[in-house]
Amino acid sequence: MDGVAGVITSRDNEKLKLVRKLHERRWRDKLRLFFVEGEDLVAAAQDAGFEAVDVLVAGDDVEARLLAEVSTLGHPPRVVGVFRRRDSALAAEVVLALWRVSDPGNVGTLLRSADAFGAGVMLSEGCADPFGPKALRAGMGSTFRVPLTPFELRDAVALVADGGQTLADVELERYSTFVLGAEREGLPPEILERCDVQATIPVQGVESLNVAMAGTIALYERARRAMS
Amino acid sequence: MDGVAGVITSRDNEKLKLVRKLHERRWRDKLRLFFVEGEDLVAAAQDAGFEAVDVLVAGDDVEARLLAEVSTLGHPPRVVGVFRRRDSALAAEVVLALWRVSDPGNVGTLLRSADAFGAGVMLSEGCADPFGPKALRAGMGSTFRVPLTPFELRDAVALVADGGQTLADVELERYSTFVLGAEREGLPPEILERCDVQATIPVQGVESLNVAMAGTIALYERARRAMS
Numbered sequence: 001m002d003g004v005a006g007v008i009t010s011r012d013n014e015k016l017k018l019v020r021k022l023h024e025r026r027w028r029d030k031l032r033l034f035f036v037e038g039e040d041l042v043a044a045a046q047d048a049g050f051e052a053v054d055v056l057v058a059g060d061d062v063e064a065r066l067l068a069e070v071s072t073l074g075h076p077p078r079v080v081g082v083f084r085r086r087d088s089a090l091a092a093e094v095v096l097a098l099w100r101v102s103d104p105g106n107v108g109t110l111l112r113s114a115d116a117f118g119a120g121v122m123l124s125e126g127c128a129d130p131f132g133p134k135a136l137r138a139g140m141g142s143t144f145r146v147p148l149t150p151f152e153l154r155d156a157v158a159l160v161a162d163g164g165q166t167l168a169d170v171e172l173e174r175y176s177t178f179v180l181g182a183e184r185e186g187l188p189p190e191i192l193e194r195c196d197v198q199a200t201i202p203v204q205g206v207e208s209l210n211v212a213m214a215g216t217i218a219l220y221e222r223a224r225r226a227m228s
Numbered sequence: 229m230d231g232v233a234g235v236i237t238s239r240d241n242e243k244l245k246l247v248r249k250l251h252e253r254r255w256r257d258k259l260r261l262f263f264v265e266g267e268d269l270v271a272a273a274q275d276a277g278f279e280a281v282d283v284l285v286a287g288d289d290v291e292a293r294l295l296a297e298v299s300t301l302g303h304p305p306r307v308v309g310v311f312r313r314r315d316s317a318l319a320a321e322v323v324l325a326l327w328r329v330s331d332p333g334n335v336g337t338l339l340r341s342a343d344a345f346g347a348g349v350m351l352s353e354g355c356a357d358p359f360g361p362k363a364l365r366a367g368m369g370s371t372f373r374v375p376l377t378p379f380e381l382r383d384a385v386a387l388v389a390d391g392g393q394t395l396a397d398v399e400l401e402r403y404s405t406f407v408l409g410a411e412r413e414g415l416p417p418e419i420l421e422r423c424d425v426q427a428t429i430p431v432q433g434v435e436s437l438n439v440a441m442a443g444t445i446a447l448y449e450r451a452r453r454a455m456s
Contacts, residue, residue: 105333109438109440109441112437112438112441113437113438113441116431116432116436116437116441117431117432118432140438166455168452168455201448202451202455203344203345204344204345204346208344209340209341209344209444210337210340210341210368212337212440212441213337213340213341213344213440213441213444216437216441216444216445217444217445217448220429220445220448220449221448221452223430224396224449227394227396227430
């Protein structure tokens with residue numbers, strides 16, 4: 001039962017139930033909705049023109065303890081918004097194609113770097129949902145601005161840990177797509193053979209670069225040359 | 229009370245109590261010890277020559293449920309090691325100087341990039357503990373290999389979000405230290421005035437680069453020129 005002033009006082013309220021459902025990817029995919037936690041991210045979604053289905057403010061619309069219960073954050077947010085997904089109409093000149101990048105932090109970070117360099121992102125099956133709570137947090141609002149298009153390889157540079165041409169020696173101006181593989185497995189042969197060239201970022205240590213670092217360096221390298 | 233075969237069966241066992249204590253930074257600092265979760269990271273610490281105080285294997289040394297209880301991981305590790313900290317004797321030619329970078333994921337990721345590019349890392353007060361569990365995880369073993377030296381600014385390039393010289397135009401060969409600031413606040417005036425030059429990575433989007441991305445690009449840019 002909800003309070004007289006319209007403040008939600010029951011955890012069985014339909015709006016709260018919807019937010020809880022949207023913790024699960026299958027519901028996000030089915031309903032084409034996602035939820036956003038915190039004032040900055042809610043504002044970023046609104047600024048980018050996403051349609052708000054609900055915006056719940058602690059104290060005004062819902063008891064703070066109930067909003068805290070549906071939050072994924074340790075420090076509960078003052079605002080939670082539910083928004084409708086939409087298809088990206090825009091295309092970008094440069095795109096990161098992510099193959100089975102399953103870590104939501106990496107997907108979010110790559111969206112943030114794509115935003116910074118004016119690039120788009122393509123996600124294969126098996127990638128983390130960019131509209132899941134962890135990926136949204138890492139994306140810092142860039143998720144709402146970056147063109148997200150279906151996975152498709154054209155004029156593609158595969159970034160590989162070893163054995164490719166040195167990135168700095170590849171004529172990047174000729175290519176529009178950087179293909180990045182899963183953290184441990186990298187890119188499988190069936191993807192590599194659909195790429196025009198393989199490029200490697202030379203490293204010294206025993207550790208390869210994190211996939212988010214590799215993608216960011218590739219975008220930087222291409223942007224640097226476009227400027228000079 | 230522990231089992232006959234020497235398997236720890238009590239959560240009051242001193243070794244388990246020590247691991248629990250080491251969840252807190254103040255204990256890690258006081259005892260100069262840290263704990264490492266998972267076979268890969270334990271092996272990395274051993275390979276790097278860190279002295280093991282305890283290595284606890286689920287089933288062999290301790291009941292799996294008790295090891296799970298002292299773990300910070302959702303999926304409990306099979307092995308937890310306690311190691312002794314040591315001072316880095318090595319110096320690196322290129323160093324990332326981190327000013328109040330408080331996110332452990334960013335500190336770990338920067339250690340990983342430093343390792344990949346053969347660089348060292350300096351941490352100011354207020355940085356996340358590189359030997360805390362989250363930073364260790366993001367560091368993927370690089371933490372044990374990268375020279376960690378006291379924070380000191382010499383021949384230093386400050387990386388700033390706006391208003392510096394374009395990174396690609398700075399004579400990076402003349403400098404050995406890249407200075408990176410806290411996620412939101414950046415670098416304060418008292419640090420900037422101790423740097424020789426300010427550099428900016430040009431970005432298009434409304435979002436600045438994550439501090440880990442900025443540091444990685446700087447290391448890449450310097451390494452690229454050293455090769456060419």
